[in-house]
Amino acid sequence: MQSHPPQAPIVPLGHSQAGILTLVVYQEAKSFQSVQSIDLAGHYDERDPMGPMTLEDTEGFINRALIRENGRWKWVEAAKYPRSISLSNGLRVEGHPMSLLDVPSLAAVTGAPNIRFDFAIHDSIGTRAGGRASQDLYIDLEGVLLDGRYAKRRVTLTDPKGQAHFTALGILLSIERILGWDGSSPAPGGFYLPETLVPLETAMARIEQFGIQIRREERVGEPS
Numbered sequence: 667m668q669s670h671p672p673q674a675p676i677v678p679l680g681h682s683q684a685g686i687l688t689l690v691v692y693q694e695a696k697s698f699q700s701v702q703s704i705d706l707a708g709h710y711d712e713r714d715p716m717g718p719m720t721l722e723d724t725e726g727f728i729n730r731a732l733i734r735e736n737g738r739w740k741w742v743e744a745a746k747y748p749r750s751i752s753l754s755n756g757l758r759v760e761g762h763p764m765s766l767l768d769v770p771s772l773a774a775v776t777g778a779p780n781i782r783f784d785f786a787i788h789d790s791i792g793t794r795a796g797g798r799a800s801q802d803l804y805i806d807l808e809g810v811l812l813d814g815r816y817a818k819r820r821v822t823l824t825d826p827k828g829q830a831h832f833t834a835l836g837i838l839l840s841i842e843r844i845l846g847w848d849g850s851s852p853a854p855g856g857f858y859l860p861e862t863l864v865p866l867e868t869a870m871a872r873i874e875q876f877g878i879q880i881r882r883e884e885r886v887g888e889p890s
Contacts, residue, residue: 675858677859678859683803683832684833685836685840686823686869686878687768689839691768694805694821695775697812700809701808702780703808708764709801710787711789712799714799714800731747731782732765733769734773734782735779745762748760748762769782790824791824799828801832802822804822822880823878823879825877825879831876832878835873839864840860844863
């Protein structure tokens with residue numbers, strides 16, 4: 667790669683929603699001086715239609731997964747490493763870890779010693795409200811805020827139009843930056859990840875413009 671640098675931008679998007687989750691977590695982490703743990707969950711509603719490629723990929727969703735635990739990388743058998751996930755209505759469901767690029771990306775930009783992404787299936791926020799299935803993502807951050815207080819923060823992202831719309835937005839963010847459609851010059855050749863390509867301010871503005879709902883809850887106190 668160094669001896670033959672790419673002549674065009676290359677951006678692997680093996681992240682949740684093509685990078686949106688990582689971008690939002692990166693933005694949230696900026697209000698922490700240190701992050702102890704990042705627990706991520708992708709919540710899928712079976713009423714939300716999937717495309718044929720995604721359906722084919724689901725066969726390998728629950729397999730070996732890469733997680734970060736106490737500062738060390740671990741390959742785990744996903745089915746044997748469940749996590750209890752609290753949904754927005756307080757219901758707890760079982761999730762299992764997946765190997766997505768969000769985990770190493772967030773380790774690089776936050777330094778958090780504990781990071782994992784889990785996949786869970788249950789009725790979404792949209793379905794429970796009597797509407798169409800939504801795509802819901804959960805972010806649980808724990809660490810020391812910039813003012814020195816210890817905090818636990820829950821961020822819930824919901825796309826009322828479902829997972830296909832959510833993922834398409836993530837792809838659009840990278841395309842706009844690559845081609846310079848965001849008002850800046852087109853990106854030069856090179857190898858990028860979403861967090862090194864898309865400005866956070868631009869990402870957050872576009873996420874809001876496309877109707878993604880963001881809810882934050884925070885508890886401040888001593889570590890558990």
